[in-house]
Amino acid sequence: MRIFRERRADAECDSRAARGAAAPGAGLTGVRAVVAIASAKGGVGKSAIAVNLAAALALAGHKVGILDADLNSPNVLAMLGLQAPRRVFGGDAIEPIAGPLGLRIAASGLLPGGEPPPVSFLDDEAAHAAASRNGSALAELDYDDALRRLIGLTSFGALDVLLIDLAPGLEQLFRLARIAPLAGAIIVTQPSDFSVRAARGAIEIARLCAVPVLGLVENMVGFSCEGCHSVRPLLPHGDLAAAAAAEEVATLARLPFDARLAESCDRGVIFIRAYAESPLAKNFHELARLVALKLSAALAAESHQLSAAEEAG
Ligand SMILES: Nc1ncnc2c1ncn2[C@@H]1O[C@H](COP(=O)(O)OP(=O)(O)O)[C@@H](O)[C@H]1O
Numbered sequence: 498m499r500i501f502r503e504r505r506a507d508a509e510c511d512s513r514a515a516r517g518a519a520a521p522g523a524g525l526t527g528v529r530a531v532v533a534i535a536s537a538k539g540g541v542g543k544s545a546i547a548v549n550l551a552a553a554l555a556l557a558g559h560k561v562g563i564l565d566a567d568l569n570s571p572n573v574l575a576m577l578g579l580q581a582p583r584r585v586f587g588g589d590a591i592e593p594i595a596g597p598l599g600l601r602i603a604a605s606g607l608l609p610g611g612e613p614p615p616v617s618f619l620d621d622e623a624a625h626a627a628a629s630r631n632g633s634a635l636a637e638l639d640y641d642d643a644l645r646r647l648i649g650l651t652s653f654g655a656l657d658v659l660l661i662d663l664a665p666g667l668e669q670l671f672r673l674a675r676i677a678p679l680a681g682a683i684i685v686t687q688p689s690d691f692s693v694r695a696a697r698g699a700i701e702i703a704r705l706c707a708v709p710v711l712g713l714v715e716n717m718v719g720f721s722c723e724g725c726h727s728v729r730p731l732l733p734h735g736d737l738a739a740a741a742a743a744e745e746v747a748t749l750a751r752l753p754f755d756a757r758l759a760e761s762c763d764r765g766v767i768f769i770r771a772y773a774e775s776p777l778a779k780n781f782h783e784l785a786r787l788v789a790l791k792l793s794a795a796l797a798a799e800s801h802q803l804s805a806a807e808e809a810g
């Protein structure tokens with residue numbers, strides 16, 4: 498088993514990371530827009546949203562990839578019904594997994610077995626004790642180094658949008674911004690005061706890192722009551738609207754709770770295809786439309802550059 502750990506700020510770790518680091522963003526050459534899906538806390542729906550937003554963008558005609566940057570708890574492949582990969586390498590490059598709707602997926606399981614070099618965070622004595630307890634099956638790996646390699650080595654090819662599904666925590670966006678050039682971030686929240694405060698923290702971090710906030714997605718805002726045909730509150734309402742206005746950030750979507758989304762994720766089925774007529778599926782298509790609109794300037798500018806380069810070549 499491999500565990501990706503925080504880097505210890507000492508010379509040994511730094512030199513190992515420097516020795517093994519792939520060039521930042523080297524695998525992103527053909528990607529027009531890289532978008533992070535971030536949240537301050539876990540379980541708010543980032544991965545479920547990443548998968549269905551990616552599918553909605555693909556159904557709208559875009560070439561889309563997903564990079565599962567939750568290195569220790571990757572679940573994007575499973576949510577798409579794909580097996581944990583048998584590793585496919587072409588030289589040093591990592592070939593992403595081909596998913597439904599032409600989606601191209603990369604996850605930590607694709608990293609070569611010996612890469613990046615393991616970093617132990619235990620002193621020698623503790624490491625030996627742990628090794629004798631657990632049969633030495635655990636390798637601790639530097640998190641940022643592994644993420645940098647996964648991003649740098651994966652041959653995504655030509656993509657319109659690469660969604661990067663982050664692990665929970667405000668620091669994840671900060672760390673990713675140092676590794677990959679981001680066209681923007683989507684911040685996922687739930688209706689609670691805590692989530693709203695956390696969303697404001699995420700916006701602040703995005704701004705510190707000069708990452709444009711494409712907008713907020715408020716998930717699980719209510720549930721559809723089949724008995725009385727109304728949408729009823731599910732969680733206490735944090736005042737996201739006021740926070741979004743104060744931060745001058747758009748709310749891109751307010752998504753209801755629909756148990757069939759959780760069930761679809763568990764079964765590895767794309768919700769917006771399985772329940773295409775549901776209100777939530779329509780919310781995802783509208784979210785995709787708004788995201789594409791927000792990215793349109795970057796996409797148009799980039800495609801202009803590409804065609805200019807093609808003409809020159
Ligand atoms: N709107 C929703 N309705 C029903 N279930 C949802 C919804 N959003 C997310 N879920 C479910 O909640 C759980 C946590 O979502 P997940 O995407 O794994 O969160 P995160 O990636 O932020 O940790 C998953 O089982 C997912 O299917």
Ligand SMILES: [Mg+2]
Nearest residue numbers: 543544567663
């Ligand atoms: Mg997740």
